[in-house]
Amino acid sequence: MNAARIRKPGRLSALCRMGIGVGVVWLAVAPVADAQDAAADRLARLQRDVKTLVDPQWEGRDILSPGLAAAAQWLRNEFETIGLQPLTDDFAQIVPIAQGTGMNVLGLVAGTNSPEAKPEAKPETSHVIVAAHYDGQGKNRVDGNVFPSADDNASGVAALLELARWFVQNPPERSVLFVAFTGEESGFLGSRAYVGAPVLPLEQCVAMLNLDTVGRVENDRFTVFGVGTAGDWADMLAGVNYAVGFQLDLVKKGSNASDDVPFVEHGVPALHLFSGANADYHQPTDTHDKLNYVGLSRVVAFTAELVDYLARRDTNLRFVPPGAESAPPAAGRGKRKVSFGSIPDFSQETGGVLLSGVIPSSPAAKAGLQAGDVIVEFGGVPIDGIVDYSDAMVSFEPGEEVVVRFVRAGEEREVKVTLLARR
Ligand SMILES: [Zn+2]
Incomplete structure (x- = not known):
């Protein structure tokens, strides 16, 4: 051959x-x-x-x-x-x-x-x-x-x-x-x-x-x-x-x-x-x-x-600027200081933040959060998506106690969580 x-x-x-x-x-x-x-x-x-x-x-x-x-x-x-x-x-x-x-x-x-x-x-x-x-x-x-x-x-x-x-x-x-x-x-x-x-x-x-x-x-x-x-x-x-x-x-x-x-x-x-x-x-x-x-x-x-x-490709892509809801974080935004321990499933875009898991012995784990929970409010801040969530995290101090509201099996619940210092 x-x-x-x-x-x-x-x-x-x-x-x-x-x-x-x-x-x-x-x-x-x-x-x-x-x-x-x-x-x-x-x-x-x-x-x-x-x-x-x-x-x-x-x-x-x-x-x-x-x-x-x-x-x-x-x-x-x-x-x-x-x-x-x-x-x-x-x-x-x-x-x-x-x-x-x-x-x-x-x-x-x-x-x-x-x-x-x-x-x-x-x-x-x-x-x-x-x-x-x-x-x-x-x-x-x-x-x-x-x-x-x-x-x-x-x-x-x-x-x-x-x-x-x-x-x-x-x-x-x-x-x-x-x-x-x-x-x-x-x-x-x-x-x-x-x-x-x-x-x-x-x-x-x-x-x-x-x-x-x-x-x-x-x-x-x-x-x-x-x-x-x-x-x-x-x-x-x-x-x-x-x-x-x-x-x-x-x-x-x-x-x-x-x-x-x-x-x-x-x-x-x-x-x-x-x-x-x-x-x-x-x-x-x-x-x-x-x-x-x-x-x-x-x-x-x-x-x-x-x-x-x-x-x-012989044509360029058509750039679409991010809409207001997905705007990148504002310049000069503070640095996040706290650790919570949730693992978001980034593929859910709205309606809260779906967790794909929690880090063992983290504040989230100790509070009883688990995979499948959808966080809808964090420390009084309504959470529609991952951007709200990461923005909310920035405003807390280590040691602060926050109320986390989440949906599990269609039912809304809440837990109190003490945030730890981020490394
Ligand atoms: Zn990376």
Whole structure:
């Protein structure tokens, strides 16, 4: 059999199938063992990169810490090894932070129709941004326990690196800018710095895709926030998902909780890709062994399809500004000081905040709240959705006792809860 004479499959569908570990399409082209090897190699790289980021010597990648600086250095080396093009010195963008500086790490895959590749007539100047934050929760200042921050967000960074490897080998028509943001956990510091001083004009950014907490796909479910930021997202995502087969939860509002927020504020259609909340979120138990690496591989395939589609489309997306109800938090809003311990199911948009669980021995657990409860009032503040909820949290002090009203099995109840200090 002459492999060279057989039509090759679409490269992305091949990637997807390898992502799910089945080399069906490659059967006619290459021995199935090759496709299986490629899928196994991908899994091994994802595992290796997550393990590198959660290594205890980097101490949870806290803001302004030596561990975070070491992670940045490692990322710059990876970007160089992968073959991304630096648009700045050594792939670095300095981010001013009170009492110091941090660093975003960024690099480009020049599109086949970009000015870099085609300096002559009518080059395509627009680009797609793929991002993930590499900072973590640091260390508990009381007991010194490290927060490995594996799902949030070593998983997103590992996926980003894998996507960069793919697109360096298979450049799409438009350019793709890969950005590892710093300071997300401290209030989107890296992404705010980027939109304030973008390395490519923001009006030429077709879309921003934010991989944050993508490592724990369960039961095929996958959530996409921000589908309301452009009129075309829903159809596009359904098409992209065809080859990957997730049960998609498409949420119109942004999660208002990650680096996509500053982009939406600047008129860029942006999505937050998310594999779901769990009891280990922002806990020392967010460890690398709990990640679903096959699931993460499928996230890579899904995002690759999406980037490829965005990079081929000849019209831009129609940006839809957030409505009043989903407006991003006002600038200068206070910082949240209390811990409650609820795990919201972010896919419910109105009618209260549905809990997908509570963190063991947290105030919420002690008050008897459980998965399935819907919080409708918190400390006297009516709660219609997640934005009301996170806004309400900001106004309380540790040690304060609040009344929480919630609905369980159709019946409204209330409990008193004493809030703890947030780490
Ligand atoms: Zn995160």
